[in-house]
Amino acid sequence: MTLLATRQVTASAPRRGSRPRRWGRGSAGWFFVAGYAVLLLAFGVFPTCYAFYLAFTNSAGQFTGFNQFTKVVRDYRFGPAFSHVLLYLVLWLVTLVVLTVLAAVLLRSRVRPGLSALLRFLYYIPGALAGVASVLVWLFMLDPDVSPVSWLLDRLGLHTFAAVLAPGNLPVIFMLIAFWTGAGGWMVVMYGALNNIPDEVIEAARMDGAGPWRTAWHIQIPMIRQWIAYMTILAFAGGTQLFVEPQLLQTASLGRVSPAWSPNQLAYVYAFQQGDFNGAAAISVFLLALGLICAGLLVARSNMFTLDET
Amino acid sequence: MRSSGSPRTTLRRRAVQAAAGVLAAAVATVLTGCASADTNSGSGKAASGHAAFTPVKQKPGSQITVWADSTRLPAVQAYQKSHPDVKMKIVTYDGGADGSTYLQTKVQLFDRTGSGWPDVVFGTPTDVTWASAPTKPGAVPFAAPLDENLVPASTLNNFAKGSLTPCQFNGHTYCLRNDIAQVVLWYNKTLMDRWGYKVPTTWPEYEALGEKVAKEHPGYLVGSVGDTNSQESYFWSSQCPAFDLVKPNTLRVALKDPNCTRMSTLLDKLISAKAVTTQGFFSQGFAKDSGSKVLMANGPSWYGQYLFKSAFHTPAKQMAAAAPLTWPGESTASTGNVGGGVWMVSSHSTNLKASTDLATWLTTSDANQAAAPTYPAYGPAATAWLANPANRDYFATDVSGPFRQAADEVWTGWSNTKFSDATAWSSVVLPALTAGKSLTATLPAWQSAISNEAKADGYQVTNQ
Numbered sequence: 001m002t003l004l005a006t007r008q009v010t011a012s013a014p015r016r017g018s019r020p021r022r023w024g025r026g027s028a029g030w031f032f033v034a035g036y037a038v039l040l041l042a043f044g045v046f047p048t049c050y051a052f053y054l055a056f057t058n059s060a061g062q063f064t065g066f067n068q069f070t071k072v073v074r075d076y077r078f079g080p081a082f083s084h085v086l087l088y089l090v091l092w093l094v095t096l097v098v099l100t101v102l103a104a105v106l107l108r109s110r111v112r113p114g115l116s117a118l119l120r121f122l123y124y125i126p127g128a129l130a131g132v133a134s135v136l137v138w139l140f141m142l143d144p145d146v147s148p149v150s151w152l153l154d155r156l157g158l159h160t161f162a163a164v165l166a167p168g169n170l171p172v173i174f175m176l177i178a179f180w181t182g183a184g185g186w187m188v189v190m191y192g193a194l195n196n197i198p199d200e201v202i203e204a205a206r207m208d209g210a211g212p213w214r215t216a217w218h219i220q221i222p223m224i225r226q227w228i229a230y231m232t233i234l235a236f237a238g239g240t241q242l243f244v245e246p247q248l249l250q251t252a253s254l255g256r257v258s259p260a261w262s263p264n265q266l267a268y269v270y271a272f273q274q275g276d277f278n279g280a281a282a283i284s285v286f287l288l289a290l291g292l293i294c295a296g297l298l299v300a301r302s303n304m305f306t307l308d309e310t
Numbered sequence: 311m312r313s314s315g316s317p318r319t320t321l322r323r324r325a326v327q328a329a330a331g332v333l334a335a336a337v338a339t340v341l342t343g344c345a346s347a348d349t350n351s352g353s354g355k356a357a358s359g360h361a362a363f364t365p366v367k368q369k370p371g372s373q374i375t376v377w378a379d380s381t382r383l384p385a386v387q388a389y390q391k392s393h394p395d396v397k398m399k400i401v402t403y404d405g406g407a408d409g410s411t412y413l414q415t416k417v418q419l420f421d422r423t424g425s426g427w428p429d430v431v432f433g434t435p436t437d438v439t440w441a442s443a444p445t446k447p448g449a450v451p452f453a454a455p456l457d458e459n460l461v462p463a464s465t466l467n468n469f470a471k472g473s474l475t476p477c478q479f480n481g482h483t484y485c486l487r488n489d490i491a492q493v494v495l496w497y498n499k500t501l502m503d504r505w506g507y508k509v510p511t512t513w514p515e516y517e518a519l520g521e522k523v524a525k526e527h528p529g530y531l532v533g534s535v536g537d538t539n540s541q542e543s544y545f546w547s548s549q550c551p552a553f554d555l556v557k558p559n560t561l562r563v564a565l566k567d568p569n570c571t572r573m574s575t576l577l578d579k580l581i582s583a584k585a586v587t588t589q590g591f592f593s594q595g596f597a598k599d600s601g602s603k604v605l606m607a608n609g610p611s612w613y614g615q616y617l618f619k620s621a622f623h624t625p626a627k628q629m630a631a632a633a634p635l636t637w638p639g640e641s642t643a644s645t646g647n648v649g650g651g652v653w654m655v656s657s658h659s660t661n662l663k664a665s666t667d668l669a670t671w672l673t674t675s676d677a678n679q680a681a682a683p684t685y686p687a688y689g690p691a692a693t694a695w696l697a698n699p700a701n702r703d704y705f706a707t708d709v710s711g712p713f714r715q716a717a718d719e720v721w722t723g724w725s726n727t728k729f730s731d732a733t734a735w736s737s738v739v740l741p742a743l744t745a746g747k748s749l750t751a752t753l754p755a756w757q758s759a760i761s762n763e764a765k766a767d768g769y770q771v772t773n774q
Binding site: 057058059060062063064067068070071075076077143144145146160161162163165166167251254255256257258259271272273274275277278279 | 345346347348410411414415418419421422445446447536537538589590592593594595598729732733736737740741744745762765766767
């Protein structure tokens with residue numbers, strides 16, 4: 001929330017326009033921004049432009065219009081890859097939003113402060129593992145031969161690693177991995193957001209006879225709506241980029257997972273097996289468009305960037 | 311902000327209109343004529359008419375970079391030891407195991423950046439399909455044509471019959487075959503003798519014995535179809551036209567062919583009798599749980615050392631190999647082939663002499679091949695290999711006969727394609743088998759998966 005507060009201050013400062021702008025202040029600002037701007041140009045903006053260039057040309061550099069896009073859409077792997085990731089996203093976003101908000105509300109209002117701090121720390125730990133390492137942890141968890149929860153897998157009728165990796169289970173597996181690594185951090189963030197709600201507001205709600213659940217549903221959750229939207233945008237963007245998890249499972253399962261399970265993997269196959277960087281770029285433009293549309297909708301619906309001009 | 315008529319909304323509406331205008335104009339421009347998306351990457355598309363190979367400027371004595379898998383690493387190190395004057399940089403990589411495309415990925419990138427290629431690489435026959443053609447228009451194919459003044463014809467002629475076929479494209483030889491992995495029938499002689507079973511010589515006998523074993527000794531296995539390469543042991547041996555390149559650019563994928571269904575029906579029966587498992591021999595836990603229960607296995611020549619000895623720890627003098635099985639009406643057997651690597655020399659090498667010398671030494675010298683981990687493709691070296699006690703003492707009987715016979719019986723109708731034959735099998739057929747579907751019922755899905763892959767790689771596909 002402090003971040004948002006600063007942003008509000010800086011954003012509204014020029015509007016007041018009464019203070020004289022001095023050279024020194026301006027150049028310091030430029031200086032602070034420069035490092036980020038250079039990196040953003042080099043590793044964000046330039047690659048994006050290059051991807052657009054590739055997506056609209058062929059390997060001879062000729063302009064192809066939308067032909068690369070129609071080509072990849074017609075690819076037999078395109079539909080399955082996007083539907084896989086769509087199913088995964090639905091599972092992952094619903095679990096993420098419901099469970100993190102629920103956990104944050106519980107931690108904020110139903111758990112003793114000391115215990116709450118301990119739990120927040122515990123939830124956060126898995127997120128500290130790097131992506132690849134956390135997938136490796138899950139490879140062990142999911143293999144009935146070595147898993148510490150093999151009794152649970154057995155109960156579910158999954159007696160071999162191959163059975164665990166049945167195609168229908170994959171979206172759930174990736175959802176579990178994503179939740180395990182990502183949700184803890186968001187619980188901490190949501191908790192922080194809830195902390196920012198003035199006590200008087202909660203107090204007033206209680207005076208009006210609202211119980212803990214009514215307070216959560218009608219006061220706390222609406223007041224952290226922007227944070228939930230923010231989380232959803234980032235999780236959505238991250239989710240469409242799904243790559244490491246299926247790629248590692250593909251190797252670990254000796255090829256039982258399709259090498260083009262997710263769109264990002266399909267782009268990888270295009271670029272590095274078929275040598276078709278243009279087709280790969282077209283797929284990445286699809287992903288970019290998808291991410292932008294979703295972000296745009298959420299930003300507009302949640303009034304995320306609307307400033308409290310009081 | 312959502313109230314209509316606020317200045318911001320009007321502004322936004324105008325912006326949207328302007329954007330729509332720009333977009334419409336762009337679409338109009340686009341539609342008035344643009345190049346096809348597929349002028350694309352000569353990578354696949356039947357590269358025709360190669361220009362004669364012109365080496366890059368040679369720097370005699372310059373360092374050569376070698377990429378080898380961990381199995382062949384000791385061989386490369388041995389060369390370095392016996393040739394200390396050659397400057398070498400040795401890199402270990404996965405060697406294309408289990409359908410890995412690491413080498414291809416890297417070469418694609420090197421072709422884009424114009425530098426970085428290794429001089430000599432160990433790879434799979436699949437790698438030669440792309441390495442013998444340019445990865446993009448204007449690029450030089452990665453593999454150097456070795457028959458063009460690099461390796462003498464007398465050497466090439468000594469390789470086992472048909473073993474260089476995966477290396478040959480457009481009339482040139484782009485690799486030297488390191489080893490072959492001819493499929494033979496492995497059996498545990500100790501158990502077979504104890505139970506009074508006769509080693510089968512035909513597939514119907516194999517099927518009958520499998521059903522007998524299932525009844526008399528439940529839990530014991532006569533095979534597995536669950537590995538990434540089981541299709542090569544079974545369907546290749548059955549002469550199933552799954553990867554049949556009828557023309558350089560036309561692939562025949564006809565899994566309704568009787569040669570395919572005879573094998574799938576046979577396996578389905580044995581799978582439901584639990585004499586053949588759908589778990590892979592190489593899957594996690596198999597060696598521990600069932601390694602000692604494998605009575606027979608139709609598999610490559612390297613099963614002896616790598617599966618029975620190293621993975622299953624079957625005691626010495628128990629395992630034996632028999633010649634490939636025949637189908638009714640056949641006088642000679644046809645068999646499959648599971649892997650077998652190749653050595654390629656980079657066309658970008660600045661020291662072709664040292665590179666070629668290394669590749670030749672690795673594949674043909676008795677010094678290296680007699681003690682090689684797998685059966686050499688080079689004829690004279692194979693003789694030396696079979697004479698080496700380390701390659702024969704583990705077995706209950708002399709494997710030379712079956713090995714030699716099988717090496718000459720590998721069916722040539724299973725072609726190497728630009729895509730691995732393992733992908734569709736592992737990602738479509740194996741999960742279906744795990745889910746309890748029959749192999750015969752999965753053939754159509756396998757066929758369409760192979761066909762789709764082939765089309766994506768630029769092949770014409772026929773399913774007849």
